[in-house]
Amino acid sequence: MSRQLAFDLPANVRLGPEDFFVSQANEQAYAMVSAPAAWPDGKLALVGPAGSGKTHLARLFVTANTARVLAAKTLVTNAPMPDTAIVIEDGEDMPVVAQEWLFHAHNHLRTNGLPLLLTGQTPPARWNITLPDLASRLAAATTVTIENPDDPLLMAVLLKHFADRQLAPTPDAITYLQRHLPRTFDAIRKAVETLDREALAQSKPLTRPFVRAVLDSLLDSAPPNG
Template sequence: MARQLRFDLPVRTAHGREDFFVSPANAQAVAMIEGWADWPGRKLALLGPSGAGKTHLAHVWAALSGATIVAAQDLAGHDIPRLARTSLVIEDVPMIAGDIRAEEALFHLHNLALAEGHALLFTAHTAPARWGLALPDLQSRMEGTTAVIIAPPDDDLLAAVLMKLFTDRQLSPTPDTIPYLLRHIDRSFDTARRIVAALDEAALDQGREINRRLAIELVGRLAG
């Protein structure tokens, strides 16, 4: 069978509130994001595994609050007083552990933004106590931040995540594809992301639609 022509079509990730599926696994996190005006100390740590929806919820909150989103690893290159003039999402805070310049930037940003009456949202995979930040004052401030966890997905949430991942890639799997994947892949957001990417590539390489048969072949091959 001839291969399909391959085009580098963009993956258009949807980050609107209407695109975020609420289930028992993430309902508390969604409630905290929507109730952000009542955060203790005007700050929150949003925790969860890779692909859990932290970035999506961060964009939802940014739209609600007018916040700016910045990666923790980029803080050392920013004008901190200017950045502190708005509410902020600081993504992947543990990535700067041991980077003194970045940690100092976050420490000053934390203090300035709160002093100006703004709110802060931090994202990470694990609880603040495990971030391993080198500056004791910064680590203590992070540990004093209220945290909410996005739990591992239930069936409804994992199905919605799979469908969203397909939609972001402009793909339309047959109706029997997602029910098969729910029964046969590891129950994690990261696995869902990897399997959708693999199905996309396999369908292009083989000139086939994304269906249950292709999913069976791919899951079996990856498991082996």
């Protein structure tokens, strides 16, 4: 069977308010991020696994609060103090050299009544923060966690991944995926990425038999637990 050359092109990810689905798994996170005036000490840590919607929620916060997004790994020591609310994304990736800047930025934001949203896959207390004053301040942040998807969120995330890639699986293919995919955001993301790549390579529509064959292959190749 001939295969077309497939390229891993970025999906056209939609991050508008109408694209965020709220369920029991993320409703507390959604409510907290939507109410920065209620954050103790003006800061909140949003925690969840990859693909759980942290970036989407952060963008909603940015839009509502005219905030800026800063990737932790790109923080530098000589950056100016922020004049708006800010989001620090992927806090685990923060370089040691940037920690003093964030310490002063944290105090500056608090003095000026500007909220600070931190995101990461683990709580700030588990980040490798070597500056004691910063570590204590970040560890004191209220933390809200996005849990692994319940069934309604699983379906919503699955459909969003397909929509972002402009894919149209058949209804019975969607039903099969909902029943057989592991209940994690990362598993959903990987499955859709693989289906997109294989459908292009094999020139096949996303029918239930095709989806089943690809998913079986994907699950067979996954490393065993433990």
